[in-house]
Amino acid sequence: MPLFRNIASMIALLPMIVISLTVFVGCIIYSFVYSLTNSKLVPVMNYVGFDQYERLFKQRKWDVAVENIFIYGFVFTIGCLVIGFLLAVLIDQKIRGESLFRTIFLYPYAMSFVVTGLVWKWVLNPTFGLENSMHMWGFGWFELDWLVNRDLAIYAVCIAAVWQGAGFVMVLMLAGLRGIDEDIWKSLSIEGVAKWKSYLFVILPMLRPMVVTAIVLIAAGVVKVYDLILALTSGGPGYATTTPAMYVMENFFSRANLGQAFAASIIMFISVVCILAPWAFYEFYLRNKYAAN
Amino acid sequence: MSAIPSGPRPKHLTIGRIGMYCFILTCALFFLMPLYVMIITSLKDMDEIRAANILNLPKELSFYSWPKAWSQACTGFVCEGLKPGFFNSIKITVPSVIVSVGLSAINGYALAFWRFKGAYFFFGLCMFGAFIPYQVMVYPLLKIEDALGIYSTLPGIILVHTIFGMPILTLIFRNFYTSLPIDLFKAARIDGGNFIKIFLYVIIPMSAPITIVAVILQVTGIWNDFLLGLVFAGRDNQPMTVQLNNIVQVDYGVAEYNVDMSATILTSLVPLFVYFISGRWFVRGIAAGAIKG
Numbered sequence: 001m002p003l004f005r006n007i008a009s010m011i012a013l014l015p016m017i018v019i020s021l022t023v024f025v026g027c028i029i030y031s032f033v034y035s036l037t038n039s040k041l042v043p044v045m046n047y048v049g050f051d052q053y054e055r056l057f058k059q060r061k062w063d064v065a066v067e068n069i070f071i072y073g074f075v076f077t078i079g080c081l082v083i084g085f086l087l088a089v090l091i092d093q094k095i096r097g098e099s100l101f102r103t104i105f106l107y108p109y110a111m112s113f114v115v116t117g118l119v120w121k122w123v124l125n126p127t128f129g130l131e132n133s134m135h136m137w138g139f140g141w142f143e144l145d146w147l148v149n150r151d152l153a154i155y156a157v158c159i160a161a162v163w164q165g166a167g168f169v170m171v172l173m174l175a176g177l178r179g180i181d182e183d184i185w186k187s188l189s190i191e192g193v194a195k196w197k198s199y200l201f202v203i204l205p206m207l208r209p210m211v212v213t214a215i216v217l218i219a220a221g222v223v224k225v226y227d228l229i230l231a232l233t234s235g236g237p238g239y240a241t242t243t244p245a246m247y248v249m250e251n252f253f254s255r256a257n258l259g260q261a262f263a264a265s266i267i268m269f270i271s272v273v274c275i276l277a278p279w280a281f282y283e284f285y286l287r288n289k290y291a292a293n
Numbered sequence: 294m295s296a297i298p299s300g301p302r303p304k305h306l307t308i309g310r311i312g313m314y315c316f317i318l319t320c321a322l323f324f325l326m327p328l329y330v331m332i333i334t335s336l337k338d339m340d341e342i343r344a345a346n347i348l349n350l351p352k353e354l355s356f357y358s359w360p361k362a363w364s365q366a367c368t369g370f371v372c373e374g375l376k377p378g379f380f381n382s383i384k385i386t387v388p389s390v391i392v393s394v395g396l397s398a399i400n401g402y403a404l405a406f407w408r409f410k411g412a413y414f415f416f417g418l419c420m421f422g423a424f425i426p427y428q429v430m431v432y433p434l435l436k437i438e439d440a441l442g443i444y445s446t447l448p449g450i451i452l453v454h455t456i457f458g459m460p461i462l463t464l465i466f467r468n469f470y471t472s473l474p475i476d477l478f479k480a481a482r483i484d485g486g487n488f489i490k491i492f493l494y495v496i497i498p499m500s501a502p503i504t505i506v507a508v509i510l511q512v513t514g515i516w517n518d519f520l521l522g523l524v525f526a527g528r529d530n531q532p533m534t535v536q537l538n539n540i541v542q543v544d545y546g547v548a549e550y551n552v553d554m555s556a557t558i559l560t561s562l563v564p565l566f567v568y569f570i571s572g573r574w575f576v577r578g579i580a581a582g583a584i585k586g
Contacts, residue, residue: 008488009407012399016463017415019456024422027433043436083320090317093310103572104321107328110568110575112517114534115561118541119327122334122550123347133346163324171579220424227519231538248428253524258432265429276424 028269035262043258052263062264065244068154072243073222075155079162080218081211084169089199091170092177102174106167113164117231120160121147150240153233157241160232161225169214176210177203216279223272244268335359335555342550355551362555368539375556378536382516382563384447385532389454390511397459397507398500401466402492406478416463423460431524438525445527453525454515462507465581469503470496503581509571510578513564533560 038048056062087105091098108116123129126145134142146156180203188198204211226245229235235242244264251261330347337345338355345352364374404416434453435444443449481491522532531539537560541553568575 006409009403012403016400020418027430030433110564111561114519118557133348136346224426245428268426269429
């Protein structure tokens, strides 16, 4: 009786099943249902249709948040990939002190987002930070006032984030590079293909699954960005660096505007699904289908 | 036979390689700069910080900011430094790591060896949970914990960390266990082992490497967490990251950058220590967490 044989296994997996259903599925349903109400301080079942969403899309602050998440997502993802791949390639050149360099490039990844944010806040401090250093060295024209500049503050966030995340991509890519067959390198060198060309046009396409995984993981993390910005700019100047996650948290915990927060969080959730769905479809469905044939 | 080597000396250092080293050293300096600034700032006094270049070494070492950050710096009206946060973080991290790793090991074991119909459906659901932004789940989860009477308590935050650590940990345990030879399991079955016995006497003794990876992943992850600690831990159990942010972001009084930087270093000591002693295990953790099953 397979049912009885596995009864212990079912009991063992019960916590996972309960958590998946109540927390992962249940919370989304809860949030969606209450996003259709006009709940303020406490959740109340007062149905108002999609009013909260309509109001959300009219908020200037939400527009800024969405714009920021696109800028941040784009710059951060590209920055991490380019720098991470470049570092992986360099470290793959049998250089001296390989493990030292690897340690240096990855250590920021071990640190908290809050720490990263606070350190860069100090480094980019408009009065005492790097700008001041450059002035003291005689580069009076040098400007690095990003943290107090409405248009550039989000790029300061990007720098801090790339500093923290590039090592992660480097590790993934390096694992991929080390997995490339020696024979491919041999035949490439017999053909006389320049090294940089080999990397760009032969090796990089071979690493595609790894690149795709890295992009998906980074992109799914982008949507969540919260602590880093809270520590670095607190969403400022003004609300120039606010993000959807901050918008949600603010409406939950300081503005007592639950309906708005639920609606915004559902939009966040939908965007994550949009990022993941094509990847998951490819990874789990198409791949299995081809594997079966 | 002449022992004198003939032909051109093998070139180890070409222009290209020198350029490469220059580039990688520049990158290394960029990655190290914030750490360097953190450390030297914490060793300066405020007069020097105001007068001198942020990148200059301190003229005379001042250590007063360290004890101040540890036990006197103020968060709001309380001036106890980071010390309570440090112990809170330990109180949160240790049980959370034990519970989440233990539970996930059992999950992985059940999924790998005792599959029952529907088990993988729930596993998929659980994995899906890894990508849902916290903001979607925070409020409903808070309501659930409130109903259970554990909101704002130590068990409450431990439960939250267990829930959010579960998808990725279950995945890496399952992947590890499916890579074990199945014959081992079959032999144990023939010898009359049941679910619990096989886990205790066959599986656990072989789980050391993956457990180390999981523990590293969880210790750094939970220690560095900010958002969950902020919402779920309650006033009396605020983790170090939350207190750090409160100390640095005080919006009254004179900002003491040296104390801020000491506090930042103190907060990142645990994850950095784990990172530096665990080296390749940390890297394995990243790879295991990133590669999907």
